[in-house]
Amino acid sequence: MITIALPKGSLEAQTLQLFKEADLEVRRTDRDYNPRINDPRIGKVKILRPQEIPLYVQMGYFDLGISGLDWVQESGADVVEVANLSYSKTGDGNVKIVVAVHRDEPIEDVTAIRPGSRVTTEYPRITEQFFAELGVPVSLFPSYGASEAKVPDLMDVVVDLTETGSTLKKNGLKIVGQIMESHTALLANRDSLRDPEKRREIDEITTLLLGVIEARHQVLLTMNVPAAALDRVIEVLPAMKKPTVGRLHGIDYFSIQTVVQKGLVNGLIPPLKAAGAEDILEIPITKIVR
Numbered sequence: 001m002i003t004i005a006l007p008k009g010s011l012e013a014q015t016l017q018l019f020k021e022a023d024l025e026v027r028r029t030d031r032d033y034n035p036r037i038n039d040p041r042i043g044k045v046k047i048l049r050p051q052e053i054p055l056y057v058q059m060g061y062f063d064l065g066i067s068g069l070d071w072v073q074e075s076g077a078d079v080v081e082v083a084n085l086s087y088s089k090t091g092d093g094n095v096k097i098v099v100a101v102h103r104d105e106p107i108e109d110v111t112a113i114r115p116g117s118r119v120t121t122e123y124p125r126i127t128e129q130f131f132a133e134l135g136v137p138v139s140l141f142p143s144y145g146a147s148e149a150k151v152p153d154l155m156d157v158v159v160d161l162t163e164t165g166s167t168l169k170k171n172g173l174k175i176v177g178q179i180m181e182s183h184t185a186l187l188a189n190r191d192s193l194r195d196p197e198k199r200r201e202i203d204e205i206t207t208l209l210l211g212v213i214e215a216r217h218q219v220l221l222t223m224n225v226p227a228a229a230l231d232r233v234i235e236v237l238p239a240m241k242k243p244t245v246g247r248l249h250g251i252d253y254f255s256i257q258t259v260v261q262k263g264l265v266n267g268l269i270p271p272l273k274a275a276g277a278e279d280i281l282e283i284p285i286t287k288i289v290r
């Protein structure tokens with residue numbers, strides 16, 4: 001059995017949703033940090049702050065954990081990223097750690113940040129390394145949140161995470177540099193991956209979670225097509241995939257099945273119909289495992 005640490009906070013809702021869609025529902029009541037997942041492969045589950053998860057995975061307190069790569073980097077934890085989970089707080093994945101100043105500052109690039117500037121951040125280690133490599137000596141002030149509020153009144157520079165950019169914008173800040181990109185990752189303990197039994201369980205859970213992520217933007221399209229229209233209909237379908245084609249019993253018709261991007265469906269259905277397709281069905285997919 002494997003143990004898992006799941007993130008509280010920004011990633012919590014999307015993480016619980018992912019496990020639910022993977023049929024690994026996290027059963028908990030509000031404020032319960034020791035929930036259960038009803039699956040024979042999964043033992044202890046704990047909900048923790050993402051800052052701490054990489055270190056506890058490295059220490060072997062958990063075989064698997066979910067956190068952002070930003071906290072792997074900041075904590076210096078030695079863990080293995082077994083999957084990019086492609087979700088963030090509000091969107092599909094990538095977030096950035098950026099350097100920002102007040103929009104009225106005559107600074108367009110990090111190299112113009114004045115030596116001795118006061119820098120606030122929740123990522124002191126990443127930030128210290130960045131400015132050391134840049135060769136600009138700054139004073140670091142660790143932040144426990146709401147970092148954007150402090151510039152320009154209390155601090156000159158902020159290093160923080162941005163996803164939509166709205167917090168920076170609402171607080172009158174502009175980006176002058178980027179330190180790293182980050183995404184939500186499924187992290188594993190190195191020793192757990194060397195244990196054949198745990199490795200198998202980790203691989204299986206990873207496959208289920210990635211199967212859900214892969215299926216999210218795709219649907220199954222099925223349709224019936226008179227034999228005379230088959231070539232025309234196939235020409236309309238996206239070229240990346242060879243559709244499955246079967247005969248209908250007793251009549252000169254074919255049935256076609258193909259997986260397509262959900263975003264393309266509304267553009268595809270009218271030309272499919274015009275080409276002769278009948279009984280077109282759009283069917284949601286819950287997992288895709290290749």
Ligand SMILES: Nc1ncnc2c1ncn2[C@@H]1O[C@H](COP(=O)(O)OP(=O)(O)OP(=O)(O)O)[C@@H](O)[C@H]1O
Nearest residue numbers: 008009010011050051067068070088089095163182
């Ligand atoms: N829009 C977002 N805002 C903040 N964090 C995000 C966002 N999208 C993804 N993340 C990821 O979520 C994690 C946030 O972890 P963190 O420990 O900072 O707690 P938090 O969820 O921001 O909690 P709090 O609400 O207390 O600030 C990071 O790994 C970060 O990369």
Ligand SMILES: O=P(O)(O)OC[C@H]1O[C@H](OP(=O)(O)OP(=O)(O)O)[C@H](O)[C@@H]1O
Nearest residue numbers: 145146147160161162163164165166167
């Ligand atoms: O680019 P955006 O979509 O606006 O998101 C980025 C903001 O979200 C996070 O704040 P959080 O909600 O974690 O609050 P905190 O600053 O108190 O940690 C992060 O620290 C930024 O402030």
Ligand SMILES: [Mg+2]
Nearest residue numbers: 009010145146
């Ligand atoms: Mg935060």
